[in-house]
Amino acid sequence: MEIKFRVSRTSMLVAFASCFLCILASAKDLYAELPGNSKIHLSESLTASSRKLFEPGWGVAEFLGRQGEKMRLFPDEHFTSIGGVIFCPPEYWRISPSGKFVVLVILRAGLLGDPQDNKVTSRQYCPVLNTISGCLESIQTGELCAGEWDKTRDNWIVIGEGDDATSIMLGTQFGSKSATEAWSEFSKKKVSFANIKLKERLQDDLGVKNLMACDPIRDKNRAIYKLIADQLQEEGDSADSTYIMEKLNSSNYNEDAKRKSQVAVDKAWLYGSANVSSRTSMYLIRGDLVQIMRSNGNGWLFVEYKKSDGSDLRKWMQSKYLSVH
Numbered sequence: 001m002e003i004k005f006r007v008s009r010t011s012m013l014v015a016f017a018s019c020f021l022c023i024l025a026s027a028k029d030l031y032a033e034l035p036g037n038s039k040i041h042l043s044e045s046l047t048a049s050s051r052k053l054f055e056p057g058w059g060v061a062e063f064l065g066r067q068g069e070k071m072r073l074f075p076d077e078h079f080t081s082i083g084g085v086i087f088c089p090p091e092y093w094r095i096s097p098s099g100k101f102v103v104l105v106i107l108r109a110g111l112l113g114d115p116q117d118n119k120v121t122s123r124q125y126c127p128v129l130n131t132i133s134g135c136l137e138s139i140q141t142g143e144l145c146a147g148e149w150d151k152t153r154d155n156w157i158v159i160g161e162g163d164d165a166t167s168i169m170l171g172t173q174f175g176s177k178s179a180t181e182a183w184s185e186f187s188k189k190k191v192s193f194a195n196i197k198l199k200e201r202l203q204d205d206l207g208v209k210n211l212m213a214c215d216p217i218r219d220k221n222r223a224i225y226k227l228i229a230d231q232l233q234e235e236g237d238s239a240d241s242t243y244i245m246e247k248l249n250s251s252n253y254n255e256d257a258k259r260k261s262q263v264a265v266d267k268a269w270l271y272g273s274a275n276v277s278s279r280t281s282m283y284l285i286r287g288d289l290v291q292i293m294r295s296n297g298n299g300w301l302f303v304e305y306k307k308s309d310g311s312d313l314r315k316w317m318q319s320k321y322l323s324v325h
Contacts, residue, residue, distance in 0.1 A: 030058070032090040034131040035099025037066040040073075042087055050081065053120055054109045057086040061104075063134035063213075068274035068296045071134045071209050073127075074106070083110025083120075096154040101137070101170070102129050103156075105145075128169055135214035136206050137171040144169060177205055177214035179221045183228055198231045199240070208232070208240040217247055250295050261303070263288045264323040270315035274300035280315065295319070 028045040044059035051057075059079030063071045077085040088105040095102045109122035126145035128137040147158035147165055156169040171177060186201045205211040208228075217225055225244050233241035263284045272278040274296045284290070290303040299320065305313045 028058075030090070031064075032093075034102060035095065036131050038131050038134070039064040040090075040104075040129075042090075044079065046079070046086065050079075053111075053118060054083070054122065055086055055088065055107055057088050057107070059084065059086065061087045063129065065134055066132075066273075067294070067302065068298070068300065069134065071213055073104075073129070073136065074206070075209065076207060077108070082115055084108075094149055095131075096149045097152055098154050100131055101154060102131055103127070103145075103149075103169075104129055128171075130213075133213050133216070135177070136210050137177075137214070138169055139206070140169060177211065179211060179215050179224045179228060182211065183224050186231075197235055198228065199235055199237050202228075202240075208243060212244070212247060222248065261290055261292050261301075261322040263290070263321060265321045268317055268321040270313075270317055271300075272315065274298070274302075274316050278316070282313070282315065284317075290317070290322070292322075 028043060030042040032040045032042065034040065041062045041064055042058040042060070043062070046054065046057055046059060061073045063069075063073060065071075073087075074085045079085055086107040086109055088107065092105040093102050104127050106125050106127060107122050108125060109120060111117075112119040112121050123141060124145065125139050125141045127139040129135070130137055144156075144158055144165060147156050147169075149155070150157055154166075154170075156166045158165040182201060182205060183198075186196070186198045189196050189201075202208055202211060205214065212225075215221065225248060229241045229244040229248070232238075232244070263286050266286050268284045268288075269279050270282040270284065272280055284305060288305065290305045293302045293304055293314070295301050299318055301317055301319045301322065303315065303317050303322075305315075307313055
């Protein structure tokens with residue numbers, strides 16, 4: 001098996017120990033905590049036979065955001081007995097000084113020819129994950145992956161590459177990570193190539209889910225996302241179309257279009273996160289007005305309440321206790 005580079009296990013263990021708290025949930029699951037209260041859930045640990053053929057690791061990785069959002073990484077490259085994406089252990093990951101970015105390590109591996117021959121090919125990649133949004137900023141391979149973060153700034157240092165390494169690692173490699181630009185590029189090409197597929201263009205941004213993590217729904221792109229959803233439905237991609245529409249329907253409350261709402265019950269509890277177990281000692285009463293900042297799409301709203309002293313209180317609340325104006 002050919003591996004293009006190897007990160008020093010000793011140095012990665014030191015970084016891992018200082019930056020991560022890993023909780024072993026079971027023999028097959030691992031939760032790696034990231035800065036800012038986000039996590040990566042690793043599951044479907046490779047079987048003994050797969051580990052022997054390829055590398056130790058997991059077949060599935062899911063980003064768990066601090067506001068309760070969930071997004072599977074590389075959903076279209078599911079690992080099977082003949083290969084796919086393998087997520088390497090967290091001790092190989094590297095976190096930027098600010099905590100905003102983490103460089104993961106994955107293998108794209110597979111069997112060549114007759115599976116009985118056990119001839120394996122693989123290549124190692126280093127996708128950069130935004131720990132706040134879950135956006136995969138880029139996915140690189142080769143010498144760039146052998147770099148390290150600067151000790152004080154979010155600069156990616158590769159000997160001989162200069163400052164260009166940072167710009168490439170943080171997103172100039174592929175796509176635009178903009179729904180508006182993606183749709184514009186597709187529309188222009190469709191004039192000349194009638195059979196062109198939008199789904200193929202969106203693969204430049206690592207798919208719909210990643211595009212939406214990198215470019216969240218706002219007033220300025222809401223109509224564009226509706227066009228994208230309609231086009232994907234026309235192409236027969238109902239799964240991605242439905243995903244966009246669900247996000248559109250659940251993101252009526254966003255930073256570009258805050259809507260006033262009134263508490264409709266005598267006592268509406270406030271929560272630290274979108275979970276009933278995080279209830280605080282604070283609550284609002286009937287008639288109190290709040291601004292809805294965002295929704296997680298599962299009955300929870302992140303609200304802002306202006307206190308009598310002029311300061312802002314921001315907490316989670318169950319949507320059933322509010323009456324939107």
